[in-house]
Amino acid sequence: MSEKVTITKIGGVEAPQPSKKTQRVIPKSILKSSKVRPTSDPSRAPPVNKIMRKHTIRLLTDKGYKRHRKTLRRKISKLSDEKIKEIAKKGGLLKNPNTPISVLREMVEGGSIAGFLSLQ
Numbered sequence: 001m002s003e004k005v006t007i008t009k010i011g012g013v014e015a016p017q018p019s020k021k022t023q024r025v026i027p028k029s030i031l032k033s034s035k036v037r038p039t040s041d042p043s044r045a046p047p048v049n050k051i052m053r054k055h056t057i058r059l060l061t062d063k064g065y066k067r068h069r070k071t072l073r074r075k076i077s078k079l080s081d082e083k084i085k086e087i088a089k090k091g092g093l094l095k096n097p098n099t100p101i102s103v104l105r106e107m108v109e110g111g112s113i114a115g116f117l118s119l120q
Helices: 028-033 062-078 081-090 101-114
Strands: 036-038 057-059
Touching (some): 081 101
Parallel strands (some): 036 057
């Protein structure tokens, strides 16, 4: 039979165990520095100035939303059929080339109002 031998040191201090690493979380500085700013077109990138940080979130105000929607409807009504097809194809909305232009106009209008398509 083999006996288990344990050696204990008397009067010694135990070495500290290394701490377990946790998963990385979002730095709090980003949360503190992010600001909500109103915008006229949410599909465009926010302007980057020396004053502004990269973590700026841009949302539409109620008044801006109504004005933005009205402006987009006016712009889309003035666009040619070819331009509407081009915007729809670029945004991935044109699945069938035989889609009526009136339906495409509504799709482009909805996508641009929601901020998924840009008319520029």
